[in-house]
Amino acid sequence: MKTLQRVASIKKIEQGNIVTPQGFKTAGVHAGLRYSKKDLGIILSDIPASVAAVYTQSVIQAAPLDVTKDSIQVEGKLQGIIVNSACANACTGKQGLKDAYEMRNLAASKFDLAPHYLAVASTGVIGEYMKMDKIKRGIELLEPSPADKDAIDFEQAILTTDTVTKNCAYSVEIDGVTVTMGGAAKGSGMIHPNMATMLGFITTDAAIESADLQLALSTITDQTFNQITVDGDTSTNDMVLVLANGKAGNQALSPTHPQWDTFIQLLKQTSESLAKQIAKDGEGATKLIECNVFGTESKHAAQIIAKTIIGSNLVKTAAYGADANWGRIIAAMGRSGIDFNPQQVTIAFGDLVVLEDGEPVDFSEEIAKAYLEQDLLVINVTLKEGSETGTAWGCDLTYDYVKINASYRS
Structure with missing residues (x-):
């Protein structure tokens, strides 16, 4: 009964998004990778954040995944995620990997961060090289803020065949303070369990170490993101990244924390909301x-x-x-x-x-x-x-x- 009371305290934040948690900002711009729509975005935390990640189970994994894994393994922290649509940078060999690292370095330079604090994510057509001149110009245009309008710009910048943006935010009380979690995602086709063609980004101001955050994400992934399917195809670029910057001021969460289950439910509810929005927006879907x-x-x-x-x-x-x-x-x-x-x-x-x-x-x-x-x-x-x-x-x-x-x- 005690656990049910804690789960019931989770509140949906209407109009909430990726910057609803404390200490996050974002932006999205038109860099020219697509004809007219926004196609480049960034999420930034005010401070280095704990991170958890899950990736596509396809044996063919795009260059951005390699770069993101490389960034995370250095310190187990991230402060930003640079994302583009229109080009997957997958099956592009040595040049593709070089471009993904350059994309990371350009963003690090723009925002005065150590390169390993940046993750890279791409989505779009497989087998095409990145237009790095446009990526460079686009990164220079990024001016992140915690404003809702910039969150909307980011949500639009990561879409491919999606017909709508996907977002959510929830809050819950932990250790007597309000902990908030927000999310943004894209995905419409090539969706199948074991990490489908999706990009999912979740931010939270909860205090939690990376290893415990990874345990939490791994615990709920099979019940949420891996339980959707649109067409049975699995992509090369899919990942879900969770950043936790500790700004809420709670005691660090871990499996021994008395409200660990509350945090698990908060992450599950956020992930399930994003997963269902992806499934509902399947290419050509009506229901x-x-x-x-x-x-x-x-x-x-x-x-x-x-x-x-x-x-x-x-x-x-x-x-x-x-x-x-x-x-x-x-x-x-x-x-x-x-x-x-x-x-x-x-x-x-x-x-x-x-x-x-x-x-x-x-x-x-x-x-x-x-x-x-x-x-x-x-x-x-x-x-x-x-x-x-x-x-x-x-x-x-x-x-x-x-x-x-x-x-x-x-």
């Missing part, structure tokens, strides 16, 4: 799909089944067509690799049960269609194998997804 799986022997089993259902193209197209074809759901479950008894499976669209204990249920197609036409579709699957649960998020698959990706480079 967000949430799948909850109940009654498995392990959480891992529930998560695998939920992700398999969400990732099924047949389920996604049925969702787009508002077709209550539950057969596609149980078929996806069958190939999930998780063993279960089909005679103990119940499937519902929201509260509308369509399969109960492995037997078809007579339901109203009209009511089902009306529910499936909403912009949030919840699929609830219940097994009788155990007491664990898991959730995954995705989107429907539409004609527009094909149109967008058929002409991505043009």
Whole structure:
């Protein structure tokens, strides 16, 4: 009961963003990498911050990831993140790595920081070289501030095929002081578990050492960022970075801190919000799909089944067509690799049960269609194998997804 009270105290900050926590500022500009939209941004902390990171699980990793890992390993601290869209700087060989380091050094020089205090992130087309003359001019244009308008500029600068910006902020009381966490993200296509094509940036004024922050991020990643899928493809540039600068003044958080679970829930809620916004903005998508799986022997089993259902193209197209074809759901479950008894499976669209204990249920197609036409579709699957649960998020698959990706480079 004590833990529930702490979790309930987490407050959503309306209109909050990446600079809502104390001691952070940001900016976004048009450097010329894209035709007219903003394409270069930076996040800065007033002081070196503790850092945690997770990266794409693809064996092909872009140059910015190598540079970011190199920066973090020096001291375990970061003070800034320089980000560009339009060009992924992936599969660009020695020149690409040189350009990523130059991008880091240019930002370090501009803001008078040691180079290893800068992380680099890029997103866009694979296999194209960075236009370093434009990167250099763009960095000179960056004038970060803690203003909301500059946070919006940053959010816009990191987008590719996204249709909307993605942000959130939450606060909670720890050690009698207010701890705040904010986030910004991009991601729309090439989204799949094990770090999808996303960039996620989270800031907090909590006091916490890097090792403990990394433990916290690793704890919640499999329940949030790794539980979304749009199209089954995993990218080369994906990462989530968390910066914690300690400005809130709480006692340093660690697993032995009495409110460690509160911080975990704060990070989980922030990450889940960003993850769901990415899933909802899948390329060409018209609705967000949430799948909850109940009654498995392990959480891992529930998560695998939920992700398999969400990732099924047949389920996604049925969702787009508002077709209550539950057969596609149980078929996806069958190939999930998780063993279960089909005679103990119940499937519902929201509260509308369509399969109960492995037997078809007579339901109203009209009511089902009306529910499936909403912009949030919840699929609830219940097994009788155990007491664990898991959730995954995705989107429907539409004609527009094909149109967008058929002409991505043009």
